[in-house]
Amino acid sequence: MQAPTIALDPPPSFTGHVECRMMGRMRVARLVATGRQLLRRTAEGIARCNRPRFELLRIRSGRGLLRHHLGEVVLGRDECILLDGREPVELTLFDAEVLWIDVPADAVERHLPDPQALVCMPLGDRSPWADGLRGVVDALHASPQPPEPFLLCESLCTALALASAPIEVRSTRHVRKTFLSLQRTLSDQASTCNVTASAIARAHGISLRYLHAIYSANGTSFGRELIRFRLEHARRLLLDPAEQGHSIDDIAWQCGFSDPSHFRRRFRDFYGVPPSAMRRGGSPGSA
16 A cells, blocks of 8 residues: 555554545654554654644554654554654554544644653543543544634644643652652663653552652753753763764664664754764863
């Protein structure tokens, strides 16, 4: 089959079908994958995209396994998850039906103060707000001729904001102590490619939702801290004379980045210079 115009590209051997249509500035799709199917977004695919976007996926049946720069997420029936179209990911589907909505980044950012804190975090709990998000997604795909695409986009982003609202946690001494303990564990494991928020939460005997709430109460997010620890480790290696024999790609792998181009972009965004300039003795703001 011809590769459909959805965010993740299936290989030539993909078995199933895809239905796509535009709804104002959003692109909506229904993907049915037969058996075990792999979809991948590579650095080359990201470079072909001419507009920043987020993607909201809803698993209607079957299951999936999402691999990304923060680790792995198992997706079950009725799970919703937000992806960043500028990040490489792999999605393995098992006899799954997926509703897929491609949303312009500016629309999402108007409703969520920090969308990156929610990327790749499952939104499938049974709260009324999560049910509301699934209902909006289903309605978008069921509507053959939407009456007002702009309002539907606003409704989707509002439902996403409500479903992803964190638990309110006051920054007490206990919360601060738990946060510091989480940070120590994360610092120790950050360079492991398969470290996940779920694994860290289990190790500390708390729920995934409470972990994210603790990070939010301390003015940050799990994803932001994981990337920071990895980038700081990479900077130390780049400046270490003993590591000069290792390539920048090798250092990216050592620090938990599975995609070297993603590492380079993140490093430059964080430090203001590319890894090669840092290795030559560059400093933030010198390039």
